[in-house]
Amino acid sequence: MFSRVNVDRVSLVIVDQIKGLIREGKLRPGDRLPTERELCQRFGVSRVPVREALRVLEATGLATVRVGARGGGYLTSPTAERLGEGLSDLLSLSPLTAANVTEARMIVELGILPLVVERATADDITELYDLIEAGGTALQDGTYTMEMSAAFHIRVADSAHNPAISMLVRGFHGPLLMSLEKAMEIAPAMGRLGIDEHLKLVDAIRFRDLAAAETVLREHLHRTARRVEHTRLD
Template sequence: MPSRPRSQPQAAKTGGKPAPMPNAAPEELFKTVSSSRVSQVIVEQIRLLLKEERLKPGDRLPSERDLCVHFGVSRVTVREALRILEASGLVEIRVGARGGAFVTTPDSRQVGEGLATLLSLSPLTAAEVTEARLVFELGIVPLIVERATDEDIEELLAMCDEHIEAMEHGDYTMEMSADFHIRVAAATHNSAVRMLVESFHGPLLMSLRTAHSVEPRMGKRGSVEHREFVAAVAARDVPKATATMRAHLERTAARVRAEGGDPGA
């Protein structure tokens, strides 16, 4: 994944004067460390300070030189720790005379990417993924029906039309099905729900492809059910939307079991 561009310092808009320096984190917060994995110990110490709110977004960490002194380590070790924190979205490195390492908070995209990596490395079965979808996707239906905006419904209907056309031309893919379910989750207007569904993209595709291997024509019925679901949401009909989504997911679950992905089947 390409690295994020580093932010440039900004000057105040009035009078051409530079903006005041952010509050620097108190130096006494940091403790000397000694370990075979020193950089990771530094990372964990700073994460703990964030959790305890002794460090807050916007705080500027001491300079690399000062951090070396406080932690009792080399500059190479401090830079490695800062790279880990930056990759985690906990620190932003700014360049220039007024630059440095600034505490920030990770956005949902970064958190979701981290979860997706963990899920992709886990020994999940298609049956487990489908079972989790039944619990989660059915659980958010009432929120979708309540909160979906006219724009959400228009975009979902447009996706359905596009997918049905792709089906007619033999171009429909399981990625399209996964994209629909992710867009449906976005209609909850709940960042945590959207983040979780986006992080589940890889396992979701795996389960869909397993079901598709059993029934290659499954996308045709699925595309119709997608449209029926959106119509129920537009009508603000929770029972209908829930019943449609349940039938949709249970058909996928049945095909996954037929593939032998369910050890209890």
């Protein structure tokens, strides 16, 4: 299945070949890759690029390297969290403003809300209420953080029960958190209002009231947008 390579940065060529075989269905999660020695022979390269290729595959969540008698490289399915980390790093290192992030949130979060209202389960609703209660308690004792707010919005997205949406929103976690922190710096007293809006949003989702949910979320996001206008994330 593998072709010999003889170009610069051969480790990336090896990675591309393995990814191609995964896309074609010739390799699947759980499959054990050939040994390092066998891979070297099949690709016609030394152990250095083979080991580097395995590190790249492991870093991207496509493989895991085990040790021991049954050790070696095994293909895995990348999780939403792992894939999201890469996207989050790219977004976090880009010259974004908090306003840029909030505009994107309006498109994404309002866009997925119909699915959330339609598909949210009783467990989803319970967990969202739990997050709100925990946030309220933290606000009272002075331990509330924007990480708690970000976790709420991510959990709302998960209630759409679409792995692509969860992956997208989790990948946006870094910029989302930074924009929320900027908003809190500008108006630290708004935490109580934010939690109240979270509660109204979950109430609307529970009653399958899309219009009410959209009204609450739109005002919630517009208020954040007004606070962070022209504010950079750095």
